[in-house]
Amino acid sequence: MSSPDELRSYAVDCARLAHCATDPYDKARLLNMARAWTHLADRVERLGQIPGNLPVADNVAGPAPPGCGEP
Numbered sequence: 001m002s003s004p005d006e007l008r009s010y011a012v013d014c015a016r017l018a019h020c021a022t023d024p025y026d027k028a029r030l031l032n033m034a035r036a037w038t039h040l041a042d043r044v045e046r047l048g049q050i051p052g053n054l055p056v057a058d059n060v061a062g063p064a065p066p067g068c069g070e071p
Contacts, residue, residue, distance in 0.1 A: 004048070007041035 011034040018030035 002044070004041040004045040007037050007044060011035075011037035011041065 014030045014034035014037060018027045018034065021027040021030060
């Protein structure tokens with residue numbers, strides 16, 4: 001499972017791509033994905049605060065998507 005910080009970085013990537021999207025459908029889809037990544041990060045973070053839960057592993061989800069051609 002990915003860390004909450006990694007999941008939030010995916011949300012940021014989706015929001016950045018949404019900002020660059022010209023198609024309204026694509027923009028809405030990317031913003032929904034950003035919200036979903038944020039929601040998942042919040043849930044993983046809460047689960048990690050419950051005593052007895054296993055620590056979260058990193059680097060399982062793969063690389064984040066590229067931006068709009070900007071570094």
